[in-house]
Amino acid sequence: MTKSFDFGNEPRQDEFSCLVAKEVQRVLAQFAEVMKGGSSISLHMGKGRAADLLSATHQQTIHDDLTALASEFVRRLAAEAARRCDATARETAPRTAHTEGAHGCAVLKVRDQQSDSQRIEDWAGAVAGPTYLEDHFGIPRSTLHWWQRHNDVVALRKGARKHVFPLAQFIDGRPAPGIRQVLSLIANPRPAWIWLTSPSPRLDGRIPIEMLRQDLAAEVIQAARDFSST
Structure with a gap:
């Protein structure tokens, strides 16, 4: 009954949450229909046995579906967070290294110029x-x-x-x-x-x-x- 949502590399947390919420609503609606069906069946099978049978069977199915959805939701969120974190790290690291490298070169260049000027002023x-x-x-x-x-x-x-x-x-x-x-x-x-x-x-x-x-x-x-x- 559960669906597997495959967003590749493009999922967003809000979109995924919306899909999961719709799936949960679908399962709950099905549960409500099953419970209505259980009431009608109980008129022919005997109230206690029919209700207990339908209730136990479908409640277990719904419980399993919701558990699977929750696990899938958490797993997807963790994977998406890790992907975004890695992407941010890859984007920031070269820029940081480049900035630090450029700043270091600029500092060394200024120091060299100051040193050259000082050496010239020593005799000129x-x-x-x-x-x-x-x-x-x-x-x-x-x-x-x-x-x-x-x-x-x-x-x-x-x-x-x-x-x-x-x-x-x-x-x-x-x-x-x-x-x-x-x-x-x-x-x-x-x-x-x-x-x-x-x-x-x-x-x-x-x-x-x-x-x-x-x-x-x-x-x-x-x-x-x-x-x-x-």
């Missing part, structure tokens, strides 16, 4: 990237890029592709005059900046970048020419 002094120069010095990125292309500023490589710019070379948001000429004589920006920030015997121990900031470019350019020739 204070440096900054395009964002800082735009926010604090009012230098647009396009202008900074144009200066870099024409060697008007010293750009020190940080990492694979990025550059930072020593702050000492800027005066009122512009590069000190004479840097282009110095870079034409000392092409590599690192040794060029080291020379610009170190006391020069050719300048009586004065520091070239400080002289450029004081508009003494001619003396600095001549000293750079002598340095590059030797």
Whole structure:
């Protein structure tokens, strides 16, 4: 009498509960009809024997059906809960791993950038990237890029592709005059900046970048020419 409900991988608890409820109502309705039949049969067989026979037989059948339905209902609910739990775990685990992995990579990248900047500042002094120069010095990125292309500023490589710019070379948001000429004589920006920030015997121990900031470019350019020739 019991039915087996096969929903595959799509059952919902509310749908299954509704089906079970309908099945229980069907069984109860059948029970009511059987009891009515038992009353009519009792008129011909004798009230006690007919009622007892029908009542015992059908009550046992209904009891068995309801027990089977209840067991099937609980089993299906457990299976559905386990399936949904597994699906949620499979969906969440890769996303969590990806998120944690991406976050870890981002943290390491920031740490590497900070470490690179710290190493550069150890010998080059204070440096900054395009964002800082735009926010604090009012230098647009396009202008900074144009200066870099024409060697008007010293750009020190940080990492694979990025550059930072020593702050000492800027005066009122512009590069000190004479840097282009110095870079034409000392092409590599690192040794060029080291020379610009170190006391020069050719300048009586004065520091070239400080002289450029004081508009003494001619003396600095001549000293750079002598340095590059030797």
